[in-house]
Amino acid sequence: MRKIGIIGLGNVGALLANLLVAQQAADELVLIDSDADLALGLQNDLLDGMQSLSIQPNIKIQDYAALKDADVIVLAIGKAELLKEQRFAELTFVGETMRQIAPQIKQSGFDGILLNLANPNEATTAYLQYLTALPKNKVIGMGTVLDTARLQRAIADQVQVASSAVAGWVYGQHDGEAVPIWSTFTVNGQPLEKPVLGHKIDPHESEIQAKLNGWYAIKGQGQDVSGMALWAMRILRAILTDERVSLPVALYQPQYQSYLSFAAQIGRQGVGNYTLLPLRPLEADQLKVAAKSIQDQLNILLEAE
Numbered sequence: 001m002r003k004i005g006i007i008g009l010g011n012v013g014a015l016l017a018n019l020l021v022a023q024q025a026a027d028e029l030v031l032i033d034s035d036a037d038l039a040l041g042l043q044n045d046l047l048d049g050m051q052s053l054s055i056q057p058n059i060k061i062q063d064y065a066a067l068k069d070a071d072v073i074v075l076a077i078g079k080a081e082l083l084k085e086q087r088f089a090e091l092t093f094v095g096e097t098m099r100q101i102a103p104q105i106k107q108s109g110f111d112g113i114l115l116n117l118a119n120p121n122e123a124t125t126a127y128l129q130y131l132t133a134l135p136k137n138k139v140i141g142m143g144t145v146l147d148t149a150r151l152q153r154a155i156a157d158q159v160q161v162a163s164s165a166v167a168g169w170v171y172g173q174h175d176g177e178a179v180p181i182w183s184t185f186t187v188n189g190q191p192l193e194k195p196v197l198g199h200k201i202d203p204h205e206s207e208i209q210a211k212l213n214g215w216y217a218i219k220g221q222g223q224d225v226s227g228m229a230l231w232a233m234r235i236l237r238a239i240l241t242d243e244r245v246s247l248p249v250a251l252y253q254p255q256y257q258s259y260l261s262f263a264a265q266i267g268r269q270g271v272g273n274y275t276l277l278p279l280r281p282l283e284a285d286q287l288k289v290a291a292k293s294i295q296d297q298l299n300i301l302l303e304a305e
Helices: 011-022 036-052 080-084 091-108 121-132 145-159 203-221 225-240 281-303
Strands: 003-007 028-032 058-061 072-075 113-116 139-141 166-172 178-187 245-253 258-267 270-274
Touching: 003 011, 011 028, 011 036, 011 225, 028 036, 036 058, 072 091, 072 225, 091 121, 091 281, 113 121, 113 225, 121 139, 121 245, 121 258, 121 281, 139 258, 139 270, 145 166, 145 178, 145 203, 145 225, 145 245, 166 245, 166 281, 178 203, 178 281, 203 225, 225 245, 225 258, 245 270, 258 281
Parallel strands: 003 028, 003 072, 028 058, 072 113, 113 139
Antiparallel strands: 139 245, 166 178, 166 258, 245 258, 258 270
């Protein structure tokens, strides 16, 4: 039984629900939103459409008690219009919303995996863990998987190959103090220090293009809806199939005594083994800066209580 709850049915949450139904990736969905009409509308829309599918999940709405035996709860809360001000403008709103939601999650008896999509992602994921008191390995965030994908695509465009040919991770802070771990980046297994297919990779140019691609999504749509929903699907698949694949999600990193985006194996138990790779001195210093930025944001949330 693959049971998933989604709290927050705006653009990202609604698209995620549609993807779960269309890809027949869930047996039961619990959909919750502060707008009851929105939840009812989405439920009926999905029920009408999924009659074309061989697997038709049971869909419940506005029922926190139904989350008790869910495998995963996804928090897709936020206020997209605030992003036009600056990338971290949602911090206060998300914190206030989490203070309303967390007690109801606790009361339900839920003990599965919490996946946070809200921004600023690392700080609000840390705050969510604090509010729910769930084990740290069971509370994770989207982290820098999208930042990683953007950089992989920018490198692929430089070399003129498919993005799938590029491997490598970005750590740190989503849309903030993001830290490319350049020693992990390869094109078809070839490190970037030497020309690849006749092209010399310019890391600085790749970083600029990756950030620009993210900016295009925000400027044109108000938020990176598809990127968030599709990568949430990737993380959900890793959890539900106990894949134990390494992904750079937002998690508690004991080395930095902070939530931080860092690669670790993701499976049924949430965070498994950390993927510990040698860091260059500059990268280690940059991660300390990212950890401090995240802690500063978390302190703002804690002081608001």
